[in-house]
Amino acid sequence: MPKGKPAGVRCIQLDEQNACLLFGKPERPPVCGQFAPEAAVCGKSDGEAMATLIDLEQLTA
Ligand code: SF4
Structure with a gap:
């Protein structure tokens, strides 16, 4: 992505x-x-990974 991947995208x-x-x-x-x-x-799944990523993005926003 030209300017990097924004959080949540x-x-x-x-x-x-x-x-x-x-x-x-x-x-x-x-x-x-x-x-x-x-x-x-x-x-253990796409869903678990997505939930963790959302948590990390919110913690580091
Ligand atoms: S964020 Fe994931 S899908 Fe996108 S370029 Fe990097 S490794 Fe590939």
């Missing part, structure tokens, strides 16, 4: 299965590659 690079369309490509933002998935953030 779905990344335009996610496909219908929530997979990154830029994964493995040089144009993927460095910050995305620096994030290491872990259970505390990702949870």
Whole structure:
């Protein structure tokens, strides 16, 4: 996304299965590659991950 992904906005690079369309490509933002998935953030489902992300965005707003 040209100016970065705003909080609360779905990344335009996610496909219908929530997979990154830029994964493995040089144009993927460095910050995305620096994030290491872990259970505390990702949870056990898309829904758990989304709830955690919303909480973190609100805590850091
Ligand atoms: S890894 Fe980065 S570019 Fe890919 S979908 Fe997630 S936020 Fe978007």
